[in-house]
Amino acid sequence: MAEIRKVAIVGGNRIPFARSNGPYANASNQDMLTAALDGLVSRFGLQGERLGEVAAGAVLKHSADFNLTRECVLGSKLAPETPAYDIQQACGTGLQAIAQVANKIALGQIDSAIAGGVDTTSDAPLEVNDDLRRILIALNNAKSVGQRLKLLTGLRPGQLVPKIPRNAEPRTGLSMGEHAAITAEQWEIAREAQDELAAASHQKLAAAYNRGFFDDLVTPFQGLTRDQNLRPDSTAEKLAKLKPVFGGSDGTMTAGNSTPLSDGASVVLLASEEWAAQRKLPVLAYLVFHETAAVDYVHGGEGLLMAPAYAVPRMLARAGLSLQDFDFYEIHEAFASQVLATLKAWEDPAFAKEKLGLDEPLGSIDRAKLNVNGSSLAAGHPFAATGGRIVATLAKLLHEKGSGRGLISICAAGGQGVTAILEK
């Protein structure tokens, strides 16, 4: 049995995140992921290097991109002999890709890898409807002009309407925002608290950009140098004026305390300590634990985005840690209400007992340690790119501090959650 090795995070790179149908409206997933990869390659001098593998993915993917990541590697400056594959776990994609390559590094199967993700909501894949698809396949296989004419004359105008991807759960028909609104109501998450969290996210992200924190984490792309959604002048008072968008007219969730639909890509370089040392590359932090959970949101057992509330306690138990043993908490801000509901669940004795089977709740966290450089509400959230953004940010925070530990929690569509622990 191979010895378990430490998994080093060497660094990360992303392109600034853009709002949907904004500056990246004509950029494909391949364009964006290749740009993120090449930025990382340049930063660490990996031109022509054959890495152990590259794993990444996109939530919204065109069928022609059947192995999107491999195409991006072939289009990048990495050696074409670098194997690459796609992975998909909704918003957990980026972190799950990182976890998968980390396992292989830990087991000694590979020495280096890049992992991450990309998503475009501007260039979302449109499908023809099922009837038209069957007719087109039959047309392709038709043996005579007569057969083709018969198929074409059978076409009805309604069959020409394309299938537009909805930001909705296939099994409930509800959007993620509508699901989150149900959870916000269940956990009585106040509008003011959501707006405060959103305003703080913008202010902290702006401060991090201003102090140069992202200078070696973000590479400009197509004219953008910072995340387009960032509004440094956001305040809770301004956000309080926005109308509810989810949960009806009495709802608490608005365009300001929900993530915007976004486009972007991010990647992270991981390696064994030996591989990094041979190339004189830095080790920002180590990935020490990761855990995935899923909940039954279909039959009302739990809220769609609450799986991290289960994954984190399981991971803490494995690691022998408590929720308070962290210097940084990176909780993906899909919606402000979702972050607050997760924190409330960890504080709740009934949730601990009935849902987690624990005698005591996990307890509160020091809010000053939460998303200290802002998160998805300010940066935007190109679904599969969020994991790479968070891992690179946290690894650099730990490197700057010179010690410590950070917790990552990412909720994902399909009732799933992907979580991890990084240590300096």
Ligand SMILES: CC(=O)CC(=O)SCCNC(=O)CCNC(=O)[C@H](O)C(C)(C)COP(=O)(O)OP(=O)(O)OC[C@H]1O[C@@H](n2cnc3c(N)ncnc32)[C@H](O)[C@@H]1OP(=O)(O)O
């Ligand atoms: C995917 C997974 O697996 C898990 C997850 O992460 S779940 C999360 C997935 N993401 C989503 O579901 C995306 C949800 N978001 C949306 O659908 C849309 O962004 C939305 C419906 C919430 C809003 O869409 P929109 O109406 O086009 O927003 P937008 O026009 O930008 O903003 C509306 C108003 O709010 C204002 N606003 C937004 N943010 C603001 C801020 N920080 N400060 C002040 N005003 C703000 C805008 O200026 C705009 O004002 P005007 O109407 O006066 O121009």
